[in-house]
Amino acid sequence: MSTTTPLRLAVIVASTRDGRFGPTVANWFTARATEHAGFQLDVIDVADHPLPAVLSAHPDPAFHPLRERLGAADAVVVVTPEYNHSYPASLKTLIDWHYEEWRLKPIGFVSYGGMAGGLRAVEHLRQVFAELHAVTVRDTVSFHVAWDRFDNDGNALDPDSAIAAKTMLDQLLWWAYTLRNGRAARPYTH
Incomplete structure (x- = not known):
């Protein structure tokens, strides 16, 4: 694949809580990613794809529709809140239900x-x-006291947020091309 072939960017909205702020942040970010050349977006809202809490030792590969979408991604951005000094259990479940889909891909x-x-x-x-x-x-892009950082229309109040998003997207673009070309050129052994 050449550097002119668009990269597939999966944007994962991690929170599933009622009244969550994640969609506001994710919508703002996907607008920035849409403006950035080189990415085709696939927004994956974990709340729309509940997974069982118990992970089977041998999960059925066809069990979950996200397997194909995550596998097709060349890069991933995780939009996550902080719950109790860490990330949400819903995101950990999504990560643990998939394995190969994350391999050799850049994550922002x-x-x-x-x-x-x-x-x-x-x-x-x-x-x-x-x-x-x-x-x-x-x-990364980070919003401290996030509910005070957006206007009523979901726009980030600090213009530096868009600069941070562009910086991260530029890094993702470089890594996504490099890793995609590497996967195509040589098998990865671990």
Whole structure:
């Protein structure tokens, strides 16, 4: 595949709580990603795809429709809140129900929450994705006291947020092309 073939970017909305703020953050981010050249978006809202809490030792590959969508992604952005200094159980369940789908793909983060802005959730996720042989990009987008950072129309009040999103998307683009070309050129052994 060439660098002119659009990359598939899966944007995962991680929160499933009633009254969640995740869709506001995700809608803002997907607008930034749409403006960024080179990505075809697939928004995956975990609330629309409940998974069983108990993971089978040998899950049926056809069990869940997200398997194909995650597998087709060249890059992933996780939009996550911080719950109790970490990420939501719904996201952990999604991650654990899939394995190969994360491998050798770049992962970016848009986090939100209280004073920490979801950054503790991001740091925990970096460890999980490293175990799955995924590559997390350095820069993130973070909204501290998130409900005060958006207007009534869902626009981020701080223009630096769009700059942070562009920086992360640029990193994702580089890693997505590099890893996609690497997967095509040589099998990965672990």
